Amino acid sequence: MQIYKFYLEQIKIVIYLQSYSDSIKIMKIKITLFIAVLFCQSSFAQQDSIASKEKLSEVVVTGQLEPQSIKKSVFNVRVISKEDIKQLAANNLSDVLNQYLNITVQNSGSDGRSTVSMFGLDSQYFKILVDNIPLVSDTGMGTNVDLTQVNLDDVERIEIIEGSMGVTHGANAVSGILNIITKKGGPHKWDISATVQEETVGNEYSLSDKGRHIQSAKVGHNFNDNWFINVGGNHNNFEGFYDDKQGKDYSVNDGLRGYSWLPKEQWVGNATLGYQKTNFKIFYKFDYYGENVDYYSPIAIPQDNYPFPETYFSRDKRYLTNRFYHHLNANGKLFSKLNYNVSMSHQKQERDAELFDYQLETKEESNNNRFTYQSKEVLYSTGTLSNFFNNKKVDFQLGYEITNENGFYSGAAGTFLDNVLQSVDVRKRLENYDIFTVAEISLSDKFSIRPGLRYSIQTAFKDQYASSLGVRYLFKKGLEARASLGKSYRTPNFDELYTYFVDSNHNVQGNANLVPENSTSYEVSFKRLCNFKSGAQVANNVAVTFLDVDDRIDMVLTQITPSKYKYININKYKMWNISTTEQFAYKNWNLKIGAALVGISQKLDLAELNITSDDKYLYSIQLNSSVSYNIPKWNTLFALYYKYNGQQQQFAAGTDGNGNAEFYLNEIKPYSWMDASVRKNFFNNQFEVTVGARNLFNVTDVQITQGGGGSTGGAHGGGVSAMMLGYGRSYFLKLTYNLNFN
């Protein structure tokens, strides 16, 4: 027990062993349900007018040769609409993704970040793009993005493709990709709006130092038919969640000082300038993001003041993040035939840490020391050329992607020490030069095949390649079938490559010879859209996915005496998932129901300790649904979102009473998310008022039962720990003023 504690002090080896599960019995019932739902509709299906069809049909761009209707897409593209974002009063990505099937948002109380986890794989495996180019984060290019740092003010829609998308989106698109499509121009000559949003944080709220306060404004202007501009700004002040913590001025040394969720203040400014003419479009987008996260240490340090009583101070810190994003995109036709699309981007995100001493009696800061904690600067360009043939049956796309990343980790951001235990900074440049090609062959109106290949020349790793194959078939009566195979890879991160801590007591090393983890995903999906004479629409979607990630990197004991820990490619991960969504639209009702069953198998290998985890599939269930009802007479829309996350299980390594390594099954208790809102428009839609509640089930931490819950389990004696999920039931009020004129 004590060894374990001291060990944690010295090296933060946090071994996350993840997998999820539920019982097989439920699985069987679900499969029956899926099948029933998919086929019960066919006899009622009838064609209807085009206007109503568009309700449930959208144009998508992600992974496409050119923008096309979601129906024609070979990939199974999921869309989060502007309506959803509005109805959830979402300010940033973490506000919407909690409702998405197969995604869990993970929050950290030590650095204030919220990241995505999909199919139990963390944010290093999931790529976030803005207008089709990856978004820089503290440590990644599209990956490891803090969801709260992605503002949704200027977003038109969000497209998500699950599965390995290495051919079109390169490295780290393992579990899926999320592409944010921003607004370009607007429907009027002037579109002006201003918003004020006040939220409680759980049951905590005050105008000055509790709750969440958001102000934003945006202007869209079309100068003429060719030129447009969008400008926006947003200020989001999250004052932190105290919970049982006592804030920053608490001076008792009992671990209660600080916040449960760190206070975070964010500023966003963006501008898009665009020009369009027949066969030519160009836009330049600039985006600034600034953030201030305050961390108040739970430790109050006494200052000896003999003969007087001690005074106290704390070693606190704040993280200051700045992100600058430039994106220039041009697309159009070359020689009035070839379609080209070229993007150039420079992005930089820098996270500074400012350490300071906070004197608890005087509430003054001193010894402020600001330094760059992590930074990433990227020069990026991607381009495609397509439409080589006059033949409509064959389309062919040729593309390139160049990434030049300059990453920096200060010695404080990881365990990077030299031989005399001095902390060293790590600065590395990673470059990759990729070419890819995709062909889309329409054998008939109904049948399309889409093979693809990418070759990536890497400066830091072995060259990588990815391949994909997609098939789409449109059956009669609106039934669409798709099958796809995709490959991708995850490149090792700085911790995995450069960690170094060697002294007489420890030997913990990163590994510069790691190879990227590689993934393969398979998906088969069916979709059906039925339109009824009554105007009702029903859309179903059933997808079965299999994902395999091999050579997963983990830190393991590679030598017992004396002990040596090293990152190596060792573990295996397999996941299969069956999911369905049903969508009904009738008159003023809109109903969506989804369900997913995920089975995850992980083979965790403890190397020299000579044990591996049971790689049986552990199942879990997720359900989501949303209902909205529009009352046109009142200009009012009611919406309710619900998501159920079933019990999840995962094997985690621990030690038994004799100090031997052992795997224990941890369980994460089930929990539910429910958000509800009412939106009403006044004065010819000039005023928009949204009132709602988030997290109606009042979820805060969810319990993780360790080692089967018995006292026999593990070094922690089968304890219970908690995972930060939410900060309890919160309420919001959002007021928007729109001014649109020509």
Added chain:
Amino acid sequence: MKKNFALILSFVLLAFTACNSDDDQHSDVAVAFAEASYNLTNDATPVQIKFSKAAPVAGTITLDITETAVAYNTDYTTSPAGASKKVVVPFAQGATSVEFTFNKIKNATGTEVKNVVFTISGTSLGAQISGNKTIQLNFNEAASLGTALAAEVGGPLQPNQVYVDLSSGKMTTAIRNSWDLGFYSGTDFRVVLNSSVKMAAKQLTTINIDEVQVADETMIISQGTGIASQIDDPTGDITKTTIAAVSATDADNKVYLLYLGNKPAATAPVLGKEGAVGGDARGWKKIRVLRSGSDYKVQYADIAATTHEEIVISKNSAYNFTFLSLIDKKVVNVEPQKNQWDINFTTFTNIIPGATPTPYFYPDFVNSNLNGNAKAYQVLTSAFTYDAFTLANVDNTKFTADQRNIGSNWRGTSVTGADGIPVSQFVLRTDRFFVIKDPAGNVYKLRFTGGAKADLERGHPTFQYALLK
């Protein structure tokens, strides 16, 4: 209108004057004697009174005098002079401390108990009186009433062992890397290892010191490695050393293979970490210890050597041990006399109990002088506050025979952060203090007031203690 104006004006003025009286910060200042007691050695002794912050105005401090077997003018005087058992000490504006002089005229003789106690009874600026409200000046040698000390263990590498004598407030420093073996001065013939550098000893089957030996890496004490039976019992029980009692029969005294552990690191580690064992290995030796009358005879050599050296070590009953450096081949001074220290700041090789007990190295350790009969126990502030704890609260049954009763209990190295992930940082445990009985029977309460500097550099322990009455 004019009336209203006058009314408003008077409110404004009232507000201003109210503010002024808020600004009056006289009551923020606290005064206290710098020490609680002092044994007079010189004829003239300056006595210091401290201010918690600079005095906002000039003024005076009034001290009451309580005498024990002494009289003003006969045995002592003060400057400024006292009258009717009072001394008034003036101070200037901006003063952070003020002194008066105590002049001793007549020494104490024999077993005479003579002292003067000064008590701060008031100040001209209405300052708070906190901390040492009194000071006792002893004409005779008397146990300290308590003070605040900083043990110079030497920063994050903790190169020093610091022996503290509470009753005299004296600290003795030894370099922990300077010795290897301690030879017990009591009736038993026992040899202890230097636990502060992670030494281990393994008994060999041979009695021939000149037999060539090889290093045994299983003896190395590292993260989770090492063999618990190869180090001395961490309680400090002299009958449980890993090296068997030295027999009067030479043939019973086996050769031992010694792993000498590690030096402190050569350079300081990252701020906030400790580097007490980060240094080079100290190598291997073989030894054989024999009796030579009432002395020890030590045969020792490098493990590959076929010859050996010999040194005779005599017992000195004033000390617990006589210390030998095998590397420097000589006897070295480490501990003060056995009745002149109570606690020892040192690094320490402890044993983690369990199915397979394992040696484990601790920086920031505090041992009590068990062989000299100083013992300690811990009190949680949930049971008694430090200030309220008196001699009547002492539970003598808790003074157990374990030198580790303070141990590493006074500090932690991490606390649980907001989301359950430990924050790794030196943490002083402010929820506890310790009770220590010294070899002379004085009982002190002791609390730690720090272990790291403001910039988190470790290895700077500070503590306060007070004699229990």
